[in-house]
Amino acid sequence: MANATTAGKAAVKNGRPAIDLHVIGPIVALIVLIIIGALMNPNFLSYGNVTNVLARSAFIGIIAVGMTFVITAGGLDLSVGSMAAFIAGLMIIVMNALVPTLGTGWPTILAGMAAALAIGFAAGLFNGLLITQARIEAFIVTLGSMGIFRSLVTWLADGGTLSLNFSVREVYRPVYYDGIFGIAWPIIVFLAIAALGEIVMRHTAFGRHCAAIGSNEQVARYSAVHVDRARLAGYVLLGVLVGVATIMYVPRLGSASSSTGVLWELEAIAAVIIGGTVLKGGFGRVWGTVIGVLILNLIENILNLTDLVSPYLNGAIQGVIIILAVVLQRQKKATR
Amino acid sequence: MGVTNAFKALAVVTALALPASAAAQETSVIGVSIPAATHGWAGGMNYHAQEAVNRLEEAYPQLDFVLATASDPGKQVSDIEDMMATRDIDALVVLPFESDPLTGPVKRVAEAGKWVTVVDRGLSEDGIEDLYVAGDNPGFGRVAGEYFRQQLPDGGKIVVLRGIPTTIDNERVEAFQAALEGSGIEILGMEHGNWNRDDAFTVMQDFLSKYPEIDAVWASDDDMAVGVLEAINQADRAEEMWVLGGAGMKEMIKRVMDGDRMIPVNVTYPPAMIASAIEMTALKFVSNAPVSGRFIIGSVLITPENAESYYFPDSPF
Numbered sequence: 043m044a045n046a047t048t049a050g051k052a053a054v055k056n057g058r059p060a061i062d063l064h065v066i067g068p069i070v071a072l073i074v075l076i077i078i079g080a081l082m083n084p085n086f087l088s089y090g091n092v093t094n095v096l097a098r099s100a101f102i103g104i105i106a107v108g109m110t111f112v113i114t115a116g117g118l119d120l121s122v123g124s125m126a127a128f129i130a131g132l133m134i135i136v137m138n139a140l141v142p143t144l145g146t147g148w149p150t151i152l153a154g155m156a157a158a159l160a161i162g163f164a165a166g167l168f169n170g171l172l173i174t175q176a177r178i179e180a181f182i183v184t185l186g187s188m189g190i191f192r193s194l195v196t197w198l199a200d201g202g203t204l205s206l207n208f209s210v211r212e213v214y215r216p217v218y219y220d221g222i223f224g225i226a227w228p229i230i231v232f233l234a235i236a237a238l239g240e241i242v243m244r245h246t247a248f249g250r251h252c253a254a255i256g257s258n259e260q261v262a263r264y265s266a267v268h269v270d271r272a273r274l275a276g277y278v279l280l281g282v283l284v285g286v287a288t289i290m291y292v293p294r295l296g297s298a299s300s301s302t303g304v305l306w307e308l309e310a311i312a313a314v315i316i317g318g319t320v321l322k323g324g325f326g327r328v329w330g331t332v333i334g335v336l337i338l339n340l341i342e343n344i345l346n347l348t349d350l351v352s353p354y355l356n357g358a359i360q361g362v363i364i365i366l367a368v369v370l371q372r373q374k375k376a377t378r
Numbered sequence: 379m380g381v382t383n384a385f386k387a388l389a390v391v392t393a394l395a396l397p398a399s400a401a402a403q404e405t406s407v408i409g410v411s412i413p414a415a416t417h418g419w420a421g422g423m424n425y426h427a428q429e430a431v432n433r434l435e436e437a438y439p440q441l442d443f444v445l446a447t448a449s450d451p452g453k454q455v456s457d458i459e460d461m462m463a464t465r466d467i468d469a470l471v472v473l474p475f476e477s478d479p480l481t482g483p484v485k486r487v488a489e490a491g492k493w494v495t496v497v498d499r500g501l502s503e504d505g506i507e508d509l510y511v512a513g514d515n516p517g518f519g520r521v522a523g524e525y526f527r528q529q530l531p532d533g534g535k536i537v538v539l540r541g542i543p544t545t546i547d548n549e550r551v552e553a554f555q556a557a558l559e560g561s562g563i564e565i566l567g568m569e570h571g572n573w574n575r576d577d578a579f580t581v582m583q584d585f586l587s588k589y590p591e592i593d594a595v596w597a598s599d600d601d602m603a604v605g606v607l608e609a610i611n612q613a614d615r616a617e618e619m620w621v622l623g624g625a626g627m628k629e630m631i632k633r634v635m636d637g638d639r640m641i642p643v644n645v646t647y648p649p650a651m652i653a654s655a656i657e658m659t660a661l662k663f664v665s666n667a668p669v670s671g672r673f674i675i676g677s678v679l680i681t682p683e684n685a686e687s688y689y690f691p692d693s694p695f
Contacts, residue, residue, distance in 0.1 A: 083587075083588060085587045085588060086587075088587065090586075090587055090613065091584075091587040094583045094584070094587065098580060098583075196414070196415055199421070199694070200415075200421065200425070200694045201414075201415025201420065201421030201422075201424045201425065201694050202415070202418055202421040202422065202425075202693075202694025202695050203418055203421075203601075203694070205629070219612055294579070294608065295575050295576070295579065295604060295605060295608055297575065297604070299417065299418060299421075299575075299601075300415065300417065300421075301417050301574050301575070301576075301601075302576070304574075342580065343584060346569055346580070346581060346584035346585070346588070347584055347587065347588050349567070353540075353568070353569050353570050354543055354570075356570075
């Protein structure tokens with residue numbers, strides 16, 4: 043697999059050297075990380091560890107796929123971490139409230155899932171309408187809603203933790219911990235969404251409109267692209283995907299608190315950028331985002347599995363890798 | 379509850395005993411500045427602060443309280459400045475978000491001749507506060523370490539989850555390590571779980587991948603213990619080890635009460651210490667009881683036998 047990829051890219055290198063590192067940079071980084079991990083600890087490539095890392099990546103990964111579209115269209119969403127906490131909190135409240143009427147089985151859980159998607163839709167719509175209709179900078183709108191969602195979940199939880207009804211949780215738990223053919227559900231959902239995202243980005247009008255808007259909004263407008271509609275759709279899509287991520291997150295610990303999803307927005311944005319999407323918009327790559335998410339989670343995993351550096355420095359190592367990944371890409375772009 | 383009643387009784391006695399002239403005319407304003415409820419323990423602390431304020435306002439009509447919660451040190455500094463400028467407080471009860479940034483502003487309050495009570499986190503400069511009320515962080519680590527020693531007399535392999543890198547965390551971990559010295563207990567690994575469930579889950583998953591044999595886990599906090607337990611269950615290794623959290627979250631106390639094998643005991647670090655501080659500050663204005671000095675609330679081991687007296691089902695924590 044690794045050989046095939048490198049060989050394929052090497053062939054491209056001869057023809058168009060400029061694109062080369064830009065495209066394979068993240069893949070190379072990922073492969074290097076995997077080799078380092080495998081050399082450092084024999085358990086690194088074990089089924090258990092691989093499943094852990096992939097399943098953990100799923101939350102940020104699902105969100106980051108949506109974020110790829112928003113960033114490609116020249117936007118940004120800082121509220122997704124708080125939004126995830128808020129949706130998780132409301133979802134738990136809804137399910138707990140439905141237990142007397144619907145019982146502790148799947149009907150309650152399905153209702154909770156529907157609620158999560160609906161709240162995600164509404165939250166995305168809220169951000170999107172303020173950005174496209176009220177014409178406020180996306181940075182400011184989502185900075186505001188970040189505070190709003192975070193405060194709301196703290197308030198809902200009364201400063202503590204919202205916990206899912208114990209019997210519901212027992213039924214719901216397999217959604218995170220089980221799977222089919224030995225592949226955990228969060229991984230399946232993440233990969234499915236990533237694949238769909240890649241298709242939408244490459245082969246649909248919506249994907250191309252996002253890139254056109256991010257590239258040059260005026261030109262896109264003159265080209266009869268419904269700019270506001272496409273941007274709004276981006277934020278709504280992201281909101282719904284945050285809902286999906288929450289659906290996978292809640293069964294893991296069965297609780298939500300004000301510390302849920304802290305800094306997820308920055309991890310998602312970092313993953314998108316590492317993956318080769320341009321922060322200013324105009325170009326997006328969903329599969330790159332997937333690699334970016336895996337890189338971020340692998341670094342953490344490797345640092346935990348080895349005693350290479352003081353745990354105080356984990357954040358620094360991640361920071362260095364984020365910057366390096368982007369530097370590699372930017373240099374190549376400059377020479378293009 | 380006993381303490382509350384005692385205070386209420388005291389309130390009645392004081393109200394009767396004091397000549398109405400001194401107490402009723404002169405209203406004293408006590409400002410309370412605490413961090414916002416950003417995690418479980420702080421949520422409990424907010425709850426107990428609000429409870430104490432409500433209780434004291436009812437008991438002592440001559441006392442007025444201003445309660446402000448801050449989500450960062452900067453906001454807390456502004457809160458304290460506002461209390462001085464607009465509410466003319468007579469006393470300040472402050473749980474500093476961080477020691478360094480709050481030292482200057484709190485010192486100015488003290489220099490203006492106001493009573494200052496500092497809670498939990500000490501200021502960077504000695505001698506500013508009139509009263510210091512705090513939990514016993516080294517004790518928290520020591521009590522936990524002694525329990526490990528007692529449970530693993532022949533030594534064993536343990537992993538440790540640390541909190542957010544702070545002085546509090548360092549004091550706890552140092553005391554824990556000191557208590558284990560010479561016991562033959564080996565600390566396989568220590569990582570920061572940041573007093574967060576999700577982070578602790580991730581760290582514990584990786585510990586489980588890394589170490590084939592773990593006898594016990596010092597999660598050092600009940601929120602982290604929640605994540606740790608879930609990771610252990612996922613790996614199906616619950617039979618192999620037990621977990622010691624800490625701080626006395628109600629769900630964990632319940633499990634200790636029920637004799638859960640995975641959660642045999644707990645160690646206190648009560649968020650209600652803010653209530654102690656507010657009550658003692660109030661006493662300064664309504665009684666002759668001397669309250670200046672240092673008041674350290676010990677960390678004790680909660681066992682199935684005494685768990686009931688630490689169980690507060692109404693508190694969010």
